Amino acid sequence: MREHMYNLRRLEVLCELKHRGTLAAVAAAMSYSPSAVSQQLTLLESEVGASLLERDGRRVRLTPQAEILVAHTKTVLQQLDRARTEIAASLHERTGTLRVAAFQTAMLTLVPAVLTWLRAAHPGIRIEATQAEPDTALPALLARDLDLVVDETFPGHPHLTGEAELSHHVLREDLMRLAVRDTAVRSLPELARHPWVMEPLGTPARQWAESLCHAAGFEPDVAFESADMLVHARLATQGHAVAFLPDLLWADNAPDVPLLQPERVHRRTIWVTLRAASADHPLVRTVLSGLRHAAEQAEEAISRHLGNNNQ
Structure with missing residues (x-):
């Protein structure tokens, strides 16, 4: 029996399809053409020796063999996250880019405060921030389009997405x-x-x-x-x-x-959510500290501004 080495990039394409649902969405996310995505998956099927996709109307769904492969690929990607974390921790300087998403009021208040704090304390860290609601931000975090998400939950509506892969930290009530x-x-x-x-x-x-x-x-x-x-x-x-x-x-x-x-x-509860395998990355820990600092500042300001308003 001839053994094949699976191509990691093709495995990532399969994982993207699991998260995004369509070849067109995968192509847009990975800057490929839809035909290139299809070609990568065909090559992966050849490497695996089994069909990975089934037609489901206008969409495609993963076969049981593809689901097995996705589960193991997630483990590999988590290990790579841990490797990046260990390498970053071995370096003395805190430099690099962190991709952040936050819902609207957090984007208005917490994110600018974090940027100000980082500019003074850690000027080598660059934040790329986008406004996004949790229903789109959390899947993007799982798909590795983002590194950290500021999200919200309401009583009776807990986090449901990727619990085993994500780490949630309460920022404030x-x-x-x-x-x-x-x-x-x-x-x-x-x-x-x-x-x-x-x-x-x-x-x-x-x-x-x-x-x-x-x-x-x-x-x-x-x-x-x-x-x-x-x-x-x-x-x-x-x-x-x-x-x-x-x-x-x-x-x-x-x-x-x-x-x-x-x-x-x-x-509502405001959270910081990140991939569990990246929780100890120095950049992630630094920005998490910055968000906690921003939340404390916000709490003090809110108390002042609401002091005489409540009925």
């Missing part, structure tokens, strides 16, 4: 306060007949907010939908809608809309 122009309102049930602004359907934030309204005995009148918290704040400030607004939004400025004192369940 962020209260979600009700913003309502009508100062006579004192509790959530009183808002049954008010128009609301919420995040789009299907998002954890929307599901969480609607579940709270249902528990209070009413179906919210969602007149406005937006993924932009600044839009939520503007509509609430001008009295057009009621909104749940996160405390992190007030790290830089005091709110100009009354905020109801939240109940214990009115919160």
Whole structure:
């Protein structure tokens, strides 16, 4: 029996297909043409001696043999992550690039603070940051397009993606306060007949907010939908809608809309998520320290800005 050495790049193509689902998405992610991706997978099938793909309508799905190969490839890639970590730890200088994604309010407040901190303490570290919600950022982290993600979860909606491969670190508990122009309102049930602004359907934030309204005995009148918290704040400030607004939004400025004192369940958890095999990489640990520093600064600023606002 002739043994074949599997090509690591082709194995990575197969893993990308597992994460991204289509040849076109893999081609875009890896800067290949779709035909080149198909060719790489055909060559890998030849090396393996088994079919790796099956047609599923207009898409393709992995065969059981391909799933076995993907599982072992993930182990190899994790070992390479550990090797990079050990090499970086053996060097004295902290230099290099870290690719970061963060959801909107973290991108507005925490990321700039980290950049300022790094510029003073570790000027050799470059951050490439993009704004992305967890449902796209976490798969990109698993696919190695990113090195670190600042993400959020809501009660009843825990992390579900790649738990065995990812490491989650709590950054802060962020209260979600009700913003309502009508100062006579004192509790959530009183808002049954008010128009609301919420995040789009299907998002954890929307599901969480609607579940709270249902528990209070009413179906919210969602007149406005937006993924932009600044839009939520503007509509609430001008009295057009009621909104749940996160405390992190007030790290830089005091709110100009009354905020109801939240109940214990009115919160989200902000996390830093990274691949477990890279958790000890010096750049990752440094940026994680920077994010914790930024979160502490934000906490102090939020306390100042909300001091006289709560009803």
